[in-house]
Amino acid sequence: MVQKKKRNVIVGQSGGPTAAINSSLAGVYRTAIDRGYNKVYGMIHGVQGLMEGRYVDLSDHIQSGLDIELLKRTPSAYLGSCRYKLPEIFESKEIYEKIFDILAKLEIDCFIYIGGNDSMDTIKKLSDYAIISGSDIRFVGCPKTIDNDLALTDHTPGYGSAxxxxxxxxxxxxxxxxxxxxxxxxxxxxxxxxxxxxxxxxxxxxxxxxxxxxxxxxxxxxxxxxxxxxxxxxxxxxxxxxxxxxxxxxxxxxxxxxxxxxxxxxxxxxxxxxxxxxxxxxxxxxxxxxxxxxxxxxxxxxxxxxxxASHCASRVDILEAYEVGGAAMKAADEGDSGKMVVLERLSDDPYQAGTEVKDVHKIANDERTVPREWISKDGTYVTNEFITYVRPLIQGDVGPIMVDGIPRHLYRPGFQDIL
Amino acid sequence: MVQKKKRNVIVGQSGGPTAAINSSLAGVYRTAIDRGYNKVYGMIHGVQGLMEGRYVDLSDHIQSGLDIELLKRTPSAYLGSCRYKLPEIFESKEIYEKIFDILAKLEIDCFIYIGGNDSMDTIKKLSDYAIISGSDIRFVGCPKTIDNDLALTDHTPGYGSAxxxxxxxxxxxxxxxxxxxxxxxxxxxxxxxxxxxxxxxxxxxxxxxxxxxxxxxxxxxxxxxxxxxxxxxxxxxxxxxxxxxxxxxxxxxxxxxxxxxxxxxxxxxxxxxxxxxxxxxxxxxxxxxxxxxxxxxxxxxxxxxxxxASHCASRVDILEAYEVGGAAMKAADEGDSGKMVVLERLSDDPYQAGTEVKDVHKIANDERTVPREWISKDGTYVTNEFITYVRPLIQGDVGPIMVDGIPRHLYRPGFQDIL
Missing domain, CATH: 3.40.50.460 (Phosphofructokinase domain)
Incomplete structure (x- = not known):
């Protein structure tokens, strides 16, 4: 079988920022490059910016292994974020046509979106449209939210550091x-x-x-x-x-x-x-x-x-965010679409977790709250079960790279011109 | 000459807490023990608590070198603080008599007070009263305030970490x-x-x-x-x-x-x-x-x-606070009274500073503000001179001692009963 030549990847960030969302971005980038993709584009301000033609070539920004490490320690959405929810496909086909035109022009094979519930809704709709329109672009979601309210995943990257x-x-x-x-x-x-x-x-x-x-x-x-x-x-x-x-x-x-x-x-x-x-x-x-x-x-x-507060980030969280980004890229590379990567907890003590890939249609718009039995009877405290759940997620530190007494972040050259 | 037998020391904390004030407390304690004092008492809630007979024997709390390290990394006033200003001596002699009675009962030789302007005012008044009343107790102040507004010292411990x-x-x-x-x-x-x-x-x-x-x-x-x-x-x-x-x-x-x-x-x-x-x-x-x-x-x-936020403390600050505490104890031990330890900057680059002892009468109640020439002409920024001044004070980190993902502080056993 002749392997189709790999072309390009595009990645975006969406929803509220976290201390770990850029670690997922670093993971996507690293895995895309390792797997032989040509270019990795970054949408500026998510799909909203993409529709306005705003994106960057990430290799202009991540030029070394040190840059990867800085990015993992840089809080907030490096690419900028958005709170934009796509309309239903039947409501506004033009929007979808516009997005897919841009993706075709950029020769995109894989589209990775890092975000929460609304972002997974975006993955769901874009992957649905790909099926309808016969596109072979793969759409995979990478979870992120400090709120920890995504369904099907044990927890979300970003929560542990918060x-x-x-x-x-x-x-x-x-x-x-x-x-x-x-x-x-x-x-x-x-x-x-x-x-x-x-x-x-x-x-x-x-x-x-x-x-x-x-x-x-x-x-x-x-x-x-x-x-x-x-x-x-x-x-x-x-x-x-x-x-x-x-x-x-x-x-x-x-x-x-x-x-x-x-x-x-x-x-x-x-x-x-x-x-x-x-x-x-x-x-x-x-x-x-x-x-x-x-x-x-x-x-x-x-x-x-x-x-x-990435100066006080959890090592478990930052590393998991990085892994989840890599796993999303891997899934898309291997042909998955309409999927989201989730974290599955294998054990509390010693803590072990791994990634899995799940159907995004089962996830989107479903808010996971704290189970009643993890809240004390009178409703004014959390139980030991809650602590057992969260404790492994805050373990270890990610020393900020300090320059002159203050944490260094990855610079965003030229971003002002695109914003 | 026969050296008089060393008896006891008492130390208190006063004014707003900082991330470094306990490092000074650790410095006072360590130097007092090293110099052969018998007991080191800690006033609970400063002179206000002392007057109500509230104090602890610090050796019940600091039992090891590890405890010293924990105390250096514990924010807020370990002993509790107060915002109490002593009346003038001529206004209320009874208050002074009461304090000196307690100090006599505890066989105090040295009284160290860690605090800001109001606390230096306390040192001034108590040392004045000692002269009037013929007491040979020595009173020495140890500077502390995040506000950095004390006169005569280059900067105050607590400021760098803030x-x-x-x-x-x-x-x-x-x-x-x-x-x-x-x-x-x-x-x-x-x-x-x-x-x-x-x-x-x-x-x-x-x-x-x-x-x-x-x-x-x-x-x-x-x-x-x-x-x-x-x-x-x-x-x-x-x-x-x-x-x-x-x-x-x-x-x-x-x-x-x-x-x-x-x-x-x-x-x-x-x-x-x-x-x-x-x-x-x-x-x-x-x-x-x-x-x-x-x-x-x-x-x-x-x-x-x-x-x-001691989890983000400056190493320079925590070490200087420790040194200043030790220097205050040393000064009192060597006979100084009515004095405050100050930090003198010897050089910006490389940064070097040392301690000196100054007359507390020249310091108390004098607020040091940012010089006009360190503020931009239009009054909406600070100048490079300001940055050159502050930059050395934030250098280096003091890794918190992390236990189960959260910084550990020095415990205060039995404090609830005294408060």
Whole structure:
């Protein structure tokens, strides 16, 4: 059998950035080159940029083994990201024709998309269109999200590093709170990302150990938030401790589905995409606690640092992200399309995991939340099973490459001109 | 000459905590033991706790060389801190009598206090009282503050680690902002601590390097804040860049001395000491920018993490803090009183610094701010001289001692009972 000559690969990043998404990009690039592909293109700002003809030749950017290592340690989406959802094929065939024209022009054989639920939806639709239109381009998805809410995979690259940063930072916040505690009491409320899934907020429990009690309560979005019970709990805690640290998800809602962050009418945030931003949950709760309990309060939002802190990345996470990128490229090279790479956990202790390839049609748009049995009975903490699950994912460090005291990232020459 | 038998030492921590203050505590302890003192007591919550008879025997807590290393890597004030300013001696002699009674009971020879301006004021008053009352107890101050606002010393332990964390985090925030930039533009405003001195806010410029442009503008409290000029600058920047990151000090004020954070009437924070908390500067400015420029905004407060992030500490800082603690103990042992240890910079390149002992009367209550010539002409950035000054202080890392993926701190057994 005559092997068809390998042509080009294109890779894109989509959705919220993470500390590990560029490690997957490095994995895709390395495997594509190793497997004999000619060019590896990078879409600027995902399919949205691609449709506008914005892409780069990645070999202009990754020129050495050192660049690969820098890229693995560079947070945020190196190529830029987008939050763009393709329309249904029957709704807008022109968009698909346009994308496939560009891919044909670039002589693309493999299309790899690194992202979360929306990105897997993109892979699903593009691979479907390839079948309809008789294209032999292969479309494979590579999972990524700090939210850890993708179905079918044991966990998602990006989550482990975010969890490690959150556990570390909350432990430091707890320590800090001890220094100026007073008999009046103080309540610190830490707000963590996660609109519907409490994987990140639950990771605050990682602060707990022989040297730290961990947060005093954890409120996940999976459990309806009860303001009266919350205040009652704070008051009870204040009787036993001078300093209390509470973790809340930005997405906690009351029984009737109303976001707690929506209760504060004085502030409203809408992002550029018209999504309401859920900031202000901790701040609002602090105001309530201050009024109800008469104590000092402080609201701390971990904000974008929790998804960008590559200086505190998990080694397991960065290496898995790299492997998953390579596995996605390998799958596409070997003929898979309409697939996503997933991580399968083989064992907790010692931790072992491997990659598998699954049908993307079974994954897209399905949000995985924390199972009820991994949340304490009264809904204000995570169980030991949760910790057993997350602990292996935060192991080991990826020393940043420090230059003059600050972590070095991979530079993006000439990007300003394409943006 | 017969050497007087050495008795006991007491050490306390005061003011805002830092990532390095416990390294100074470790230095005091180690040098006291090395120099043959019998017991090293630690005041719980500074002189305030001491007056209530709250202290520990530090040898119950530091039992090995490993404990010393853990303590150097433990953020926040291990002994607990206070914000207590002693009254003038003539105003309340009883307070001084009470403190000296406790010190006599504990057979104290040396009293070391680690802290900032208020703490040096405590050293000054206690050493004055010792002279008046004929006590031969020696009182020596050990500088500490992330704010870097102490006079006579080249810099203060705690500042370097905070600066390193701030530079690193702002660089990651800038990277993160690139991923989802849109043609509408977005403005991210990062709020940094520092009520009157801009040393920490200026350190955001450390993010600037070959791989990062750094923040687009930096607003220090030393320069009166002009809202019109600020909006004009943002509008001009938005014409050239899709994503803008601005650093502001929590303490910026308008020409008439009004805090920007006070302009937002909807929120008011007062801490347990009745000090108004200056949070909300970035949030308020974001609301203004959003209204004036019609773009997406995000306010990020680095909050207490900037003073507690020992996972990102500077090696130079942690080692200097340790040395300064040892030097304070040495000075007291050799008979100094009413003194503070300072750091003297001998050279920028290669960086060399040593300790000296200065009269605390010349230091107390004098706030050192960023010199005007280290701020750009238009007042919206720091100069290269500023960077040359701060760069050596953030060099090198202190690897946290990681246990199960999270930094380990020195435990505080039994502290709950004393608090």
């Amino acid at each position: 969890a490690k940063y959150i556990g570390t930072s909350v432990k430091e916040i707890i320590r800090d709170s001890w220094s100026l505690e007073t008999s009046h009491g103080q309540v610190i409320i830490v707000e963590v990302m996660g609109r519907n899934a409490g994987w990140l907020t639950g990771a605050t429990a990682l602060a707990k150990g022989e040297d730290c009690d961990g947060p005093d309560a954890i409120y996940l979005p999976e459990i309806p938030f009860d303001m009266d019970a919350f205040i009652k709990k704070i008051k009870a805690l204040l009787k036993t401790k001078a300093s209390i640290v509470i973790a809340v998800s930005e997405g906690i809602r009351t029984k009737d589905g109303k976001y707690v962050s929506d209760m504060d009418k004085s502030v409203e945030y809408v992002d550029a995409f018209g999504h309401k931003q859920l900031t202000g949950t901790a701040r609002y709760l602090c105001n309530i606690v201050s009024a109800e309990c008469g104590c000092k309060t402080r609201a701390i939002e971990l904000s974008t640092l929790q998804r960008a | 600066a390193k964390y701030i530079g690193t985090s702002v660089k990651e925030i800038i990277r993160d902002s690139w991923s989802l930039e849109t043609s509408h533009g977005q403005v991210i405003i990062v709020e940094v601590m520092g009520r009157n001195a801009g040393w920490l806010t200026g350190a955001t410029a450390l993010a600037k390097g070959e791989d990062c442009d750094g923040p687009d503008a930096i607003y220090l409290p030393e320069i009166p804040f002009d809202m019109d000029a600020f909006i004009k600058k943002i509008k001009a920047l938005l014409k050239t860049k899709a994503s803008i990151v601005i650093a502001v000090s929590e303490g910026i004020r308008t020409k008439d001395g009004k805090y920007v954070s006070d302009m937002d009437k909807s929120v008011e924070y007062v801490d347990a000491f009745g000090h108004k908390q200056l949070t909300g500067t970035a949030r308020y400015l974001c609301n203004i920018v959003s209204a004036e420029c019609g773009c997406k905004t995000r306010a990020i407060e680095l909050s207490t993490l900037q003073r507690a």
